[in-house]
Amino acid sequence: MSRQTIHELLLDVFKTRFEIDNPGLDENLRETYDFDSIDAIELLSELETFLGRELTQDEKKQAMDIRTLRDIEEYVLRMQQT
Amino acid sequence: MNRRVVITGAAAITPIGRTEDRIMDNLLGGVSGVRPIRSDDLLARQVHCGVFGTVDEEIEYDFPRRNRKTMGPVSFYACQVATEALAQSGLTEDVLTSGRVGVAYGSTHGSPTVQRDLYLILGREGGLRRIGATDYLKSMVHTTAVNITRLFGITGRVISSGTACTTSAQAIGFGYEAIRFGRQEAMVCGGADEYDTTTVAVFDSLLACSTRWNDRPESTPRPFDVQRDGLVVGEGASALVLEELEHARRRGAQILAEVIGFGCSNNGGDMILPNAAGVRRTLLMGIEDARLSPDDVDLVSAHATATPMGDVVEARAIADVYGGSTPVLALKGYMGHTMGACGGIETVLLLHMMKRGVVTRSLNLDEVDPRCAMVNHVTQVAEMDLRVVSVQNFAFGGVNTCLMYRRFD
Numbered sequence: 001m002s003r004q005t006i007h008e009l010l011l012d013v014f015k016t017r018f019e020i021d022n023p024g025l026d027e028n029l030r031e032t033y034d035f036d037s038i039d040a041i042e043l044l045s046e047l048e049t050f051l052g053r054e055l056t057q058d059e060k061k062q063a064m065d066i067r068t069l070r071d072i073e074e075y076v077l078r079m080q081q082t
Numbered sequence: 083m084n085r086r087v088v089i090t091g092a093a094a095i096t097p098i099g100r101t102e103d104r105i106m107d108n109l110l111g112g113v114s115g116v117r118p119i120r121s122d123d124l125l126a127r128q129v130h131c132g133v134f135g136t137v138d139e140e141i142e143y144d145f146p147r148r149n150r151k152t153m154g155p156v157s158f159y160a161c162q163v164a165t166e167a168l169a170q171s172g173l174t175e176d177v178l179t180s181g182r183v184g185v186a187y188g189s190t191h192g193s194p195t196v197q198r199d200l201y202l203i204l205g206r207e208g209g210l211r212r213i214g215a216t217d218y219l220k221s222m223v224h225t226t227a228v229n230i231t232r233l234f235g236i237t238g239r240v241i242s243s244g245t246a247c248t249t250s251a252q253a254i255g256f257g258y259e260a261i262r263f264g265r266q267e268a269m270v271c272g273g274a275d276e277y278d279t280t281t282v283a284v285f286d287s288l289l290a291c292s293t294r295w296n297d298r299p300e301s302t303p304r305p306f307d308v309q310r311d312g313l314v315v316g317e318g319a320s321a322l323v324l325e326e327l328e329h330a331r332r333r334g335a336q337i338l339a340e341v342i343g344f345g346c347s348n349n350g351g352d353m354i355l356p357n358a359a360g361v362r363r364t365l366l367m368g369i370e371d372a373r374l375s376p377d378d379v380d381l382v383s384a385h386a387t388a389t390p391m392g393d394v395v396e397a398r399a400i401a402d403v404y405g406g407s408t409p410v411l412a413l414k415g416y417m418g419h420t421m422g423a424c425g426g427i428e429t430v431l432l433l434h435m436m437k438r439g440v441v442t443r444s445l446n447l448d449e450v451d452p453r454c455a456m457v458n459h460v461t462q463v464a465e466m467d468l469r470v471v472s473v474q475n476f477a478f479g480g481v482n483t484c485l486m487y488r489r490f491d
Contacts, residue, residue: 031118034148041215054211 001050004038010069013046025070040064043072051079087283088303088490090268090335091171091323093163094430097135097417099314102434108191108416109431109442110463114300115417116314116432121209124198125279129286132296135316135418149233152219154193155276159319159423161233164270170236171323173268173272177343182267184238186257187227187274188234188249190422194278196221225285226274244422249273250320251425251475251483255344257324258485267329274319281421282315288354290389291315303388303419304446305412306397306454313387316418320426337490338433342470343372344456349480356392360482361399365474368484369403376404376472379486381441382430383456383473386412387419396476397454409466412456415445419482425483426476436489 001009014020020033029035044060055063059079066072094100096317097115098108099474108115117136119126143150143158146372149310151162164187168178178185191197193363203212219225229238239260243252250273264386275281285291292312295302304310330337345367349360386393400410420427441462450459473485474491 004303034146036148038151038215038219045211050210 001076001080003077005075006050006073010049010072011082014044016043017042023069026068029069030067037064040066047076047079048075053081085262085264086327087225087258087261087324087341088327088330089322089338089433090330090434091169092321092338092430093166093170093426094318094320095137095141095159095163096318096420096427097137098219099141099151101255104445105431106438110440111367112443112445114415114445114484116299116302116308116316117301118283119279119423120207120277122279127290127449130293131286131294131314132198132275133299133302133418134320135314136421137317145233149229151444152216152225153229154196154220154225156189156193157220157225157229160187160189160274160321162231162273163274163319163321164230165322167323168270171325171466172333173323177268177379177438179237180236181237183236184257184260184269184320185227186241186253186260186269186271187208187230187394188224188253188422189226189274190246190281192221192223192225192250193276194280195395198221198280201337202464203302222483226251229399230270234390236270240286240451244305245370245431245479245481246325246421246477247424248419248475248477248483249422251473251485254324254426255321258341258344261324261326268323268325270321271320271324272321273422275317275421275423283349285313285315292388294379296477301446303414305384305388305415305444306388306450306459307388307394307447308449310388310390310393310451312327312389313316313414314418314422316384318417318423318427319418320423322426322429325448326431327365328436337339337469339436340488340490341485342488343368343374343486345371345484349389349482351480352480356395356453356476358395358399360480361396361476362402363473364482365403365472368486372486376408379404379408379470379472380469381432382410383432383471384410384412385475388414390488392452394453401456404457407458409441409460411460412444414449425473425485428473429485429487432471432473436471439465439467441466480484
């Protein structure tokens, strides 16, 4: 998937799953939208659907430092290559 | 330390309504909230009982997503009544977040709807991966209590009783004691249970459910009636804001009534069979805790689930303690047995009746069972000066409770 495709998929997930409309690329999701650790776990299951594979426990733990939409895009790009 | 405790907020969601006016109209009009059981893909067709005490009005919730995401249906009920009761109390955010306010709230078993979905997920290929991050938070046994704390930022103690049919009665009793003995200034107390057929199946398998009135839902359950044939499971919720008297007075709060006593015990024996000695002892504990004599009580709200033996044992225990003249009211004929919510809901209904000076009749009590006839059943709507009332509830496991309330003049 291209970065643009990932971006569009994520915007759709944020809107439908988390009721967050068009978050800015570098906005802190926790501070701005109450996106917390529970949401992060829910998001990972959505990312597994994008990627078409299960993430390992180690890969999931890497996602716990994510703070922005840009971080998520880069995480997905990285997971695509592994 | 032995402080006085008053009620400054009260709210309920019941099969006969939510507002005082609607509830009282239905109580005084003899309108039942028992409906045909809804079809589902699990148990509705297997259970023999075909009725359920149903909340059939749409409730518009206004909770933010950060709160909704950890709520199963039972917590939506709990948070709604807590919101309404706290609004009535007028307690402000700085008090709620001070650490001097706590929550005593529970349900029979968390959210069975969410638990049911989890069981279905776990039976599938790759089930573990399908469990959502919030599924446990929605379904755990203390989900109602901590969803209330999160919604209001409450930082005091959390007590989450989970004793089936005495859940909300214990929550009120333990909340009362937390304030009375100086540990908290106010407590949000009560219980909730959601629509669920697995609860029906539990009682159905124990032959405790009503089954002969499936074609006439409004005619069952029939507490103390000669034709009663078992309980009817229901849903609902209630919340009371309890507060230390001087704390309430200082801020000019409206006081709805005073909690004056709490008795609680266990039969120490059989898990299911009713126990007259245990019930009798608990009623006396409640009366003694209130420093009253049985003659001071104007109305007894019986647990009266309409099981063949439970009602007989309860009537005997009431007669032993109160004699044959104190009026005895059974409210489950209107709503079925709202499980963990029942003691709190029955309290809210009594507060409405106390305020209006009127008592409804025990619905579906057309012909008193001779074995239950030794007490003074309320069979007609009547004006009554209610100064002191008692609410008694009993649960599987042999748990007994008795709450005592006094009108605040």
